[in-house]
Amino acid sequence: MPGFERHMFICTNQRDIDARTSCGHKNSRALKDAFKDAVKAAGLKGRVRAQESGCLDQCEHGPTVVVYPEGVWYGFVQLSDVQQIVDEHLVGGKPVERLRIADSCLNNSQCPHQPKR
Numbered sequence: 001m002p003g004f005e006r007h008m009f010i011c012t013n014q015r016d017i018d019a020r021t022s023c024g025h026k027n028s029r030a031l032k033d034a035f036k037d038a039v040k041a042a043g044l045k046g047r048v049r050a051q052e053s054g055c056l057d058q059c060e061h062g063p064t065v066v067v068y069p070e071g072v073w074y075g076f077v078q079l080s081d082v083q084q085i086v087d088e089h090l091v092g093g094k095p096v097e098r099l100r101i102a103d104s105c106l107n108n109s110q111c112p113h114q115p116k117r
């Protein structure tokens, strides 16, 4: 049996409310369930694996999702975005540009989404 063509991680990490923001406070568990359902409905079960993950260290962009092997990072993903990501990226092979986290924001402590210190 061949391996997965794509692997999708949906951060469901939830911190204490007073700590750094976290995806778990932004409905990411429901997002994970919606992705799993949509992947299955698209007939991708066994080809694409969608699963929850711990913190992906892009908390200020959450809910955060990453798709490998391309390494496409999505941020601020909402339930209303799930079907478009599945249809266009996972089925069609074309990432949804409007939802991508800009390269200039990834792992950048000076990113405008970071809290002001």
Ligand code: FES
Binding pocket: 011, 012, 013, 014, 021, 022, 023, 024, 054, 055, 056, 057, 058, 059, 060, 062, 064
């Ligand atoms: S809590 Fe989701 S990326 Fe950190």
